[in-house]
Amino acid sequence: MDQYDGKLAVITGAASGIGRALSKRCAREGMRLALADLNSEKLDSLASQLEAEGVTVLTHSLDVSNAAEFKKFADRCLSVLGVPDLLFNNAGILRVGEAWSHSADQWQKIMSVNVMGVVNGLNAFIPKMLEEEKPAHIVNTGSVGSLVAATGMAQYTAAKMAVRGITECLANDLAAKNAAIDVSLLCPGPVLTSISDELLGIESGREEQDPTEHLMAGQPDFITPEECADRVFSALRERRFWIFTHPFNQYINDMTRDIVEGRNPVYKEVQFDK
Ligand SMILES: NC(=O)c1ccc[n+]([C@@H]2O[C@H](COP(=O)([O-])OP(=O)(O)OC[C@H]3O[C@@H](n4cnc5c(N)ncnc54)[C@H](O)[C@@H]3O)[C@@H](O)[C@H]2O)c1
Numbered sequence: 001m002d003q004y005d006g007k008l009a010v011i012t013g014a015a016s017g018i019g020r021a022l023s024k025r026c027a028r029e030g031m032r033l034a035l036a037d038l039n040s041e042k043l044d045s046l047a048s049q050l051e052a053e054g055v056t057v058l059t060h061s062l063d064v065s066n067a068a069e070f071k072k073f074a075d076r077c078l079s080v081l082g083v084p085d086l087l088f089n090n091a092g093i094l095r096v097g098e099a100w101s102h103s104a105d106q107w108q109k110i111m112s113v114n115v116m117g118v119v120n121g122l123n124a125f126i127p128k129m130l131e132e133e134k135p136a137h138i139v140n141t142g143s144v145g146s147l148v149a150a151t152g153m154a155q156y157t158a159a160k161m162a163v164r165g166i167t168e169c170l171a172n173d174l175a176a177k178n179a180a181i182d183v184s185l186l187c188p189g190p191v192l193t194s195i196s197d198e199l200l201g202i203e204s205g206r207e208e209q210d211p212t213e214h215l216m217a218g219q220p221d222f223i224t225p226e227e228c229a230d231r232v233f234s235a236l237r238e239r240r241f242w243i244f245t246h247p248f249n250q251y252i253n254d255m256t257r258d259i260v261e262g263r264n265p266v267y268k269e270v271q272f273d274k
Contacts, residue, residue: 001085001135001182001235005030010077010084011122012064013091015042016140016249017193021225023050025233032056034077034084037091038063056081064091064117069126074124083132085166086236089121090141090186092159094195099154107155117168137182137236139243140167147252148270162165171241175244182239186232189246189272221246221272239249246272 001007009026013019014035023035027050037043040061047057058080062069077084092114095106118140129136145149145157146164159162164185191198191219222232228245235243251270258265 001137004086006032007085008032008034008081008083009086009088010034010036010121010125011090012036013141013175014146015039016164017177017195018188018191018225018228019090021229022090022232025226025229026086027053028031029233031086032081034058034060034073034191036060036064036073037161063113064120065112067116067120070117070124071122074128078125078128078224079088083128083134083136084125085134085136087121087125087129087136087138088141089118089139091117092141092143092195093156096104096152097155098152102155105222109162110155110159111162113116114156115162115166118163122166122170124201126181129181130177133180135180135182137239138170139184139232140170141188144187144189144244144246144248144270146185149265150270151267164226168241182236184235184241186245187245188228189244189248189270191225191228192222193225196222204231218253219225 004026009023009031010027011019011023012035014023014033016039019037023033023046026033033050033055035043035047035057036059038061040059043059043061047059050057057100058077060073060076062073064070095102095110115125122138126138140163142163143156143160144151145160149157167185174181174183177186223245232243233261248270250273
């Protein structure tokens with residue numbers, strides 16, 4: 001699918017960061033939007049902006065980890081706007097800390113939002129997408145952490161590696177049925193959003209519209225959410241499964257060679273390809 005005009009995009013975590021940029025990008029492509037987020041205030045503010053530009057937008061406040069709430073969102077979306085052409089299971093959260101420092105409840109929370117949020121999206125929409133038999137594309141948001149086990153990232157890595165596994169199996173399952181549904185795993189590198197503010201020591205609660213140049217100064221690897229959305233759309237048009245906003249092929253080659261040749265993991269920072 002490379003024509004998006006008039007088609008329908010469903011996006012979770014749409015109120016902020018990458019989801020917000022994807023929403024605006026889909027709108028620019030001429031798409032209709034069904035947007036979901038926990039933060040209804042920010043979601044409504046985005047919807048008002050888009051509607052003022054003539055975009056059709058349905059908003060729904062939900063916690064993606066709640067299967068029943070997700071099903072309600074999907075039923076509403078299917079009856080009002082129809083079956084999605086693009087489904088972005090994007091909502092996610094981050095908690096940093098040593099592997100032994102998170103409580104069972106904190107583990108539960110990360111896994112239920114980052115993993116079950118994706119699963120709930122698949123369960124709620126795929127049966128209807130299969131029935132419809134039209135070309136579609138599902139994008140699950142993983143991370144560089146879907147491949148790399150970084151220091152202080154046990155929870156996030158566990159969740160994002162699970163998302164990778166689910167997404168690869170999903171692609172196989174759909175291919176085995178000859179379904180016209182493409183699948184991608186979005187593995188963003190550093191993108192300047194609320195999620196990264198904590199890592200960069202930026203005060204939380206800044207407005208998304210804040211000029212980002214000064215925040216990105218000294219952070220050469222960071223890109224804006226809008227750049228991330230552009231890279232996603234290039235990958236969708238090329239029907240790529242792996243969407244690396246920041247390719248790191250050399251690192252992956254070295255990591256794979258270490259595994260094949262039986263060398264123990266030694267922590268080193270991810271170097272993105274130049
Ligand atoms: N920013 C990065 O550098 C980066 C890197 C790798 C992966 N990611 C992933 O990208 C995705 C988007 O993150 P972002 O960087 O735009 O962060 P963000 O915090 O700016 O946006 C996340 C959005 O998800 C919403 N959300 C959180 N929990 C939710 C829930 N339970 N139900 C519904 N909505 C919920 C939040 O309200 C927020 O609007 C996440 O899956 C994140 O893990 C981000």
